[in-house]
Amino acid sequence: MSENLIIAADSGMMDQVWLYVLPLVGSIMLTYAIFSLVRDLRKPDNRRVQDRLREKGGGFDGDAATEKAVKASILRQRKEAQSIIAQALSKLSVIGGLQRMLDQANLNFGATTVLINLTGLASIGYIACYFLKMDMWISITAAAGLFFLPLLVVFFIRKIRLNKFLNQLPDVFELMSQALRAGHSLPNAILVISQQLSDPVRSEFARVFHEQNLGIKIEESLKNMAKRIGMMDVNFFVTAVCIQRQTGGDLAEVLDNISGVIRERIKLFGMVKALTAEGRLSGWVLLALPIVVFILELVVNPNYANKLLETEIGNYMLITGAVMQLLGLAMIQKIVNIKV
16 A cells, blocks of 8 residues: 555656656747847848848749748758757757758758747647646657657658659759750759749759859759758769869760659659559558557447556557557568669
8 A cells, every 4th residue: 555655656746847847948948949049130140141032033033932932941041050059959960850851841940949849849738638637648648749740740741742853853954954055054054943843843943043142152052952852863963063063074965864864763663662562551551450440349349448548557558559550560661662
């Protein structure tokens, strides 16, 4: 009896600690982020860059919404780089990976800001579950879900956008090759791409054009794009441009060759995807089947299924089963994910 009282007291003490610590940490990080943002906006250099980015025209005659989004993205990146909290957290590998994922998804958010907001959201979810007198594992699961579900949505947005970008690359290189043969310079050829093609190619090449307009070398702008996209084909293109800028040569012919290679890779990737469709479908079926069976069991025989929800050992079994299901799906996806 005394041991149970001690365990209950320890559990209540831990609840109180989490109740006060999580909101405090989230509030401090959010307040500091707002303070850094307001302070950076008042710097003369930032004001000059902001005025330059707000100028109309600048040689870009494409979609006004795209131009506005690109300029906002450039300015946001500058603010993030100069923020003290961003500099302190930039050494963490998770910050760099998160920022790259946000850029690839074309979401104009900073990694530090997203991390702070997700921490605050998870804290609010945990506190809400605590006041609703829910079990500890439900509170932790809710907090983890509020933290990771937005990241999962960003991941799927990123994946869709990168696939669309890859399918547009052959048209990009062919159009750029034709523009170079017509006598356009490389920056003008990039401008033509940002005007003639649709997103996501439009926004990425528009950003390259605006960066070189702000004084960044065209090679550095293209390297920044390759780093954001993280595709081997884009790296080929940027490497070819950098070599041509240093040694000379027919860049149009090189772009035609790269375009042909990418078209063949896309065809091969489609064949591999068709051949591995059965394995990928099996993974999702194996993930969904236990969930469907459990829901049916709750309807048909609730007394039997509720033991997993109402008992402590049943809760642990549900958590263990969910983790093993996700690990199994990840392993199947890893097996059928054949790189081309």
